[in-house]
Amino acid sequence: MQEKFLRDAIGYIVGKQNEPLVDILQKDKYINEFLIAKKLNIEINQTRNILYRLTEHGIVSSTRKKDAKKGWYTYFWKIEITKSFEFLKNLLIKRIHDMNSQIKSRETKLFYICETCNVEHNEENALLNNFICNECGNVYVLKDNTKVIRDMKKELDSHERELEYLNLELGKEKAKDDHKKDLVMKKVAKEKLEERQAKYAKRKLEKQKLAGTLKKDSKKPSKKSSAKKPVKKSSQKKSSKKQSKAKTKKK
Ligand SMILES: [Zn+2]
Structure with missing residues (x-):
């Protein structure tokens, strides 16, 4: 049924002879216009003309690629089912x-009809002709x-x-x-979330580093802590807590 609908839509716009486009074009994959021309057995310009006319109604869509050597574009086409x-x-x-x-x-x-010529007229026109056929002269009869x-x-x-x-x-x-x-x-939301999380983690790390350097600047590094280097994140936290506790005790 789907295929019939697509044929009807394409046939209506570019003529019944181009309905085979339905068998050539795909929904999820772009097809090279030269291949389409070959399969329709018509010239490339004619093919493009047909596809452009279909584009105007949203029946097909395209993407293009530039030929690096020759500098011209080749178009690739697919069918738009929903739009069709x-x-x-x-x-x-x-x-x-x-x-x-x-x-x-x-x-x-x-409606009136001349049964000889098989020509039909509405009442107004029949009246204008006095109910007589101006082709053969026969009298109109009322059409059933x-x-x-x-x-x-x-x-x-x-x-x-x-x-x-x-x-x-x-x-x-x-x-x-x-x-x-x-x-x-x-997918986009997930990527954004991951991006945010990465940024947050990076910022946290930078803060920790900054906090570490500030402490170094304000305090003379004790022999113990310099010996401990390199320090793991968790142990750094613990040691800083201990230090602050020690401070309050001193007071
Ligand atoms: Zn007649």
Whole structure:
């Protein structure tokens, strides 16, 4: 069903003959435009033209790479499923709206037909022609719209069902997109947290170092502490606590 929707969207914009693009383009991987041209069996310029037209509707997106030697860009393309479905959804909504107004018109207005030429006119135009065909001179007959309306309602029904399916698929795609976004956000948040933690740890270490040098400056280093070098973090803390305790005792 997904593939049918994508074919419909692409076919509507760039013609049925280019629907095979659906089989060439991928969702998660960019495809080289020269490969696309080769597979479609058309010129590269024609291929680009088609892809640009699809870009205007968000159906495809691209990235480019510069050829270091030749200095020109090669484009790589992928299909945008969610955007394609949204495009088709709007198209279907419009078709349903049009079909509804056509049905309403058929149900409420009169239409006349020349049975020889098989040409149809609405009431105003038929009246202007005095209900006589200006091609063959035959008199118009009132058109029976029963079959037309029945066919239109069938078409309307199929559009509505298609829209229902499409909404389901669109919902699934959006959920996938949200999940991806969520994963990216979580990753970014995790990286930021780690960055903050690293900064905090670094600052703490710098403070400790600074505190250590200040003490050295204010106090003459005792023979004991200089002998203890290098000092571990934990032992440094303990010793400083002991020192402060000793100070208060002296007082
Ligand atoms: Zn006629």
